Amino acid sequence: MDKTSRQARRIALTKMLADHPGQLFSLNRFSSLFGVAKSTLSEDLEAVRQALADFALGRLETVSGAAGGVRLVPLKTEEAAHSLLTALAEKMSAPDRIIPGGFLYMSDILFSPQLMAQVGEVFLTRFAAAAPDHIMTVETKGIPLAFATARAFNLPLVTVRRGSRVTEGTAVSINYVTGSSRRIQTMSLPKRAVPPGARVLIIDDFMKAGGTACGMVDLAREVGATVVGIGVLVATAEPADKLVDSFTPLLILRGVDEHNKKTDIRPAL
Amino acid sequence: MDKTSRQARRIALTKMLADHPGQLFSLNRFSSLFGVAKSTLSEDLEAVRQALADFALGRLETVSGAAGGVRLVPLKTEEAAHSLLTALAEKMSAPDRIIPGGFLYMSDILFSPQLMAQVGEVFLTRFAAAAPDHIMTVETKGIPLAFATARAFNLPLVTVRRGSRVTEGTAVSINYVTGSSRRIQTMSLPKRAVPPGARVLIIDDFMKAGGTACGMVDLAREVGATVVGIGVLVATAEPADKLVDSFTPLLILRGVDEHNKKTDIRPAL
Numbered sequence: 001m002d003k004t005s006r007q008a009r010r011i012a013l014t015k016m017l018a019d020h021p022g023q024l025f026s027l028n029r030f031s032s033l034f035g036v037a038k039s040t041l042s043e044d045l046e047a048v049r050q051a052l053a054d055f056a057l058g059r060l061e062t063v064s065g066a067a068g069g070v071r072l073v074p075l076k077t078e079e080a081a082h083s084l085l086t087a088l089a090e091k092m093s094a095p096d097r098i099i100p101g102g103f104l105y106m107s108d109i110l111f112s113p114q115l116m117a118q119v120g121e122v123f124l125t126r127f128a129a130a131a132p133d134h135i136m137t138v139e140t141k142g143i144p145l146a147f148a149t150a151r152a153f154n155l156p157l158v159t160v161r162r163g164s165r166v167t168e169g170t171a172v173s174i175n176y177v178t179g180s181s182r183r184i185q186t187m188s189l190p191k192r193a194v195p196p197g198a199r200v201l202i203i204d205d206f207m208k209a210g211g212t213a214c215g216m217v218d219l220a221r222e223v224g225a226t227v228v229g230i231g232v233l234v235a236t237a238e239p240a241d242k243l244v245d246s247f248t249p250l251l252i253l254r255g256v257d258e259h260n261k262k263t264d265i266r267p268a269l
Numbered sequence: 270m271d272k273t274s275r276q277a278r279r280i281a282l283t284k285m286l287a288d289h290p291g292q293l294f295s296l297n298r299f300s301s302l303f304g305v306a307k308s309t310l311s312e313d314l315e316a317v318r319q320a321l322a323d324f325a326l327g328r329l330e331t332v333s334g335a336a337g338g339v340r341l342v343p344l345k346t347e348e349a350a351h352s353l354l355t356a357l358a359e360k361m362s363a364p365d366r367i368i369p370g371g372f373l374y375m376s377d378i379l380f381s382p383q384l385m386a387q388v389g390e391v392f393l394t395r396f397a398a399a400a401p402d403h404i405m406t407v408e409t410k411g412i413p414l415a416f417a418t419a420r421a422f423n424l425p426l427v428t429v430r431r432g433s434r435v436t437e438g439t440a441v442s443i444n445y446v447t448g449s450s451r452r453i454q455t456m457s458l459p460k461r462a463v464p465p466g467a468r469v470l471i472i473d474d475f476m477k478a479g480g481t482a483c484g485m486v487d488l489a490r491e492v493g494a495t496v497v498g499i500g501v502l503v504a505t506a507e508p509a510d511k512l513v514d515s516f517t518p519l520l521i522l523r524g525v526d527e528h529n530k531k532t533d534i535r536p537a538l
Contacts, residue, residue: 010276011283011320015327018287019343020383051280058284074288103436107459111428113420114289139409140428144416151382159380161409167372190376 009034010044017048017060017072022154026069045070056080074152075128076121084118085267089251092234095261102256104263106234110141110205113148119250120148123203123231126248130228132201134158134194136220138187138212145233146203158193158200160216162186172222176215187215189223196224207232207249210242217244234265278303279313286317286329286341291423295338314339325349343421344397345390353387354519354536361503361520364530371525373532375503379410379474382417388519389417392472392500395517399497401470403427403463405489407456407481414502415472427462427469429485431455441491445484456484458492465493476501476518479511486513503534 013030031041049060058074076084088109097105109115123145135153137146138160150157161168163186173188194200200220207213213230220227235242235249254264282299300310318329327343345353357378366374378384392414404422406415407429419426430437432455442457463469469489476482482499489496504511504518523533 007276007279007316008320008323010280011317012324012326014280014283015287015321015324018284019326019386023383047276048280051277052284054277055281055284057281057288099436099438101436103438105436105438105459105461107428107437107462108425111416111419111426113416113426114292114423116416117288117420140412140430143409143412144426147380147382147385147413147416150380151386154383156377157380157382157413159376159409167368167370167374168376169368169372169374190374192374193376 006044009036010047013044014048014052017070018058018074020154021058021072021074021152024063024069024071029069071154073124073128074121075125076118081122081125082267084122085250088115088119089265089267092251092265093263095263098256098258098261098263100258102258104253104256106205107141110233111144113144116144116148117151119145119233120150120152122250123149123201124152127201127229127231128153130201131199132228133199134201134225136160136194136200136202136216137204138162138216142203142205145205149201149203149231153201155201158189160187160189160219163188172219174215174219174222176211176218178209178211185215187212187219189219191223194220194223194225198223198225199228200225201228202230203232204230205233207235207242207247209239210244210247213247214243235268275313278305279316282313283317283321286339287327287343289423290327290341290343290421293332293338293340298338340423342393342397343390344394345387350391350394351536353391357384357388358520358534358536361534362532364532367525367527367530367532369527371527373522373525375474376410379502380413382413385413385417386420388414388502389419389421391519392418392470393421396470396498396500397422399470400468401497402468403470403494405429405463405469405471405485406473407431407485411472411474411502414474418470418472418500422470424470427458429456429458429488432457441488443484443487443491445480445487447478447480454484456481456488458488460492463489463492463494467492467494468497469494470497471499472501473499474502476504476511476516478508479513479516482516483512504537 031038052058056077135150136158168190170191171188202216217227230247232249234251237254249268252268256263321327325346331339404419405427437459439460440457471485486496499516501518503520506523518537521537525532
């Protein structure tokens, strides 16, 4: 095997693995694609594994056995996560984001592919040990973040709808009370979206009292699934007592001072 | 420069470029990261460009000048696009997707990170020449697809909401008539989401009569933007006359036969 084609192989391997994070590629697939023996391929993969590790670009995992193969798990280092969250907190505290009523305009951040892809990798890193098999969110603003998290995990995303839609077939609906405004609302999930016994990771953009998250927990239980974690990008410091017992926020919003145009938001690390 | 570190560099370069499709990286950034001269880096990038081209994994573009650099544009070949769309059509025509009323259950497909990432690259390939600077969609089911398209283009995503939300500040709202059920509805967009003069590419999951797309066109015009294209994943064959003049569907739904459990859906190529 000459040098040039070995280099080309390693570049192509890296691109394919990076494009499909978490997906298991069988060694047979690669060795037939490149026309090389498995021993050669193993050397290639070792070079890729080492280079990714050296530059903190994710972990290449090998799964042995007949159903085995290789996959790229895009874990983020604590350092990279912290610098991302610090940058996000700074961006969110810009004075012109404050909207009358003390809300923060965050849609541009929540719909930014570049930013959400990175936040998704932070959630992967935090929740990898919980071994979820489905990611769940509720429409609308949490969808890109949950989608990016699902991509990093290589898992299906399930989106809970507010109300019930005729085009999704049989649905399970529940009523829930929004924690902050104490209104009764309905959310629903197509029955076929989550199989009984599923391990669900709930991801959302914002948590105040936790009513919406609590509704999703109820809905997951209703279809026979287990909630293995709740991750939110931003949680408010107050109320300190949320309606869900345990959740992982990445940023804590301590206060929005509408009069002086100051927002206090910090990484939760 | 010894061989091992050259290989590691090329692997790391590929991973970083693949993780941020469409993003321009300055050569200075890479040469200081790797501690190599620009001439060495140019050889590395040429090797990456060639390998990606050989395996149809996207195009590495070099932008010269002071503000220049290099970026990976994840274009899909016609062949890869066609095989993806054929696979999607087959998946969508599974008999158990038919829901009473002649609807198709597609949420699992529309929220699949793996599938939508690829469809986003097909839209990039189709609309690259239109040079959009914003991607626009409407909640809810089109969001992952539009988000993946925005990621492939490296552009901001703007999501139109149904109704108007207090947490997004000043909004522009319009009324529109849904083409199929002839109901009057409202959609709105935060005023700051799209600057005047923006070039907007509209992306949605489904088009029947085109009323929703028509509403988005009106909304874009209302904020002073130009619509440079409309891409939909699935368009119905009937009605043949849509409310928008020009749009690009990837799949054509010719009919759902609820009684015989047959769906006729085909790539639009």
